[in-house]
Amino acid sequence: MFPDLLIVDDSLAIRKILQRTLRQAGFNLGNVYEAGDGLEALAVLRSHKVGLILTDMNMPNMDGLQLLGQVKANDEWKDVPVFVISTEGGQSKVIEAVRLGASGYLRKPFTADQIKGRLEKYLG
């Protein structure tokens, strides 16, 4: 049984790249759901159980930190690991994400090796 994954990013390009990179890294994935912002992500979570959430930070309608807050405040979803992948590499953003309950943080641009190293614990 492979873990189902939710990728949240307003960029279709990044959603595609992440899926490709994860498969290249050798991870076996179950269903991969996509959402273009935090609101879409919450809609996916209401209808599907996922084992890991990868989310961008800057998105329209609901950003990654707001999504993270909603996930961690929900009894049903709070144990789902949330990994933030963002161009926002500043220390304050990373600290804020971790404070809200993020399991990890990876800055774009990223290499396949970086993705593999960070997510092995959750997808390996």
Place this chain on the structure above:
Amino acid sequence: MDNSNPSSGLVLDRDEIVHNVTAACQEVFTTMLGIEATPGEPYVQKNVLGSAAGVMSLIGLAGTWTGAGSIICSPECACRLASRLLMTEYQSVDHEVLDAVAELTNMIVGSFKTLVESRTGPLGLSIPSVVYGRNFNFRNGADEWTVVPFFSDDEQIEIRVCLAPSRAQNKPGPGD
């Protein structure tokens, strides 16, 4: 453009902007596209109205310093960049090509932002906007842009940045 920050006494000069734009662009090209980007001679572009053509992606920067970062390239170049990024062949500019150029801009300007934040303080990034067409005019509030051309696979990409202390920060406070 006066790039001095009156409250901190810091100055972010044009050489630093060029250095950080170059570092950010080369990191993104090497990591995400698997190609080298060779910087050309940087120059200053006054913010005058003039017609432009091709694909132009723009992201705003805001904080105690404000400005914007932009990528401009030909439609053919945009297709090649998208093809390399997404490993899918694109012959013409469509929404996926525009999305790919927007994301490259997001990563380059985001990396630039991270590099200069030790000097400027925290900066926020807007969501990227992309324009594609012929004979369009563009203007923002900055007086001038630092332009760094890059060459890769016989294509030219221009990265433009304007960044200056926020006007609100320059205004005297009530007790001043």
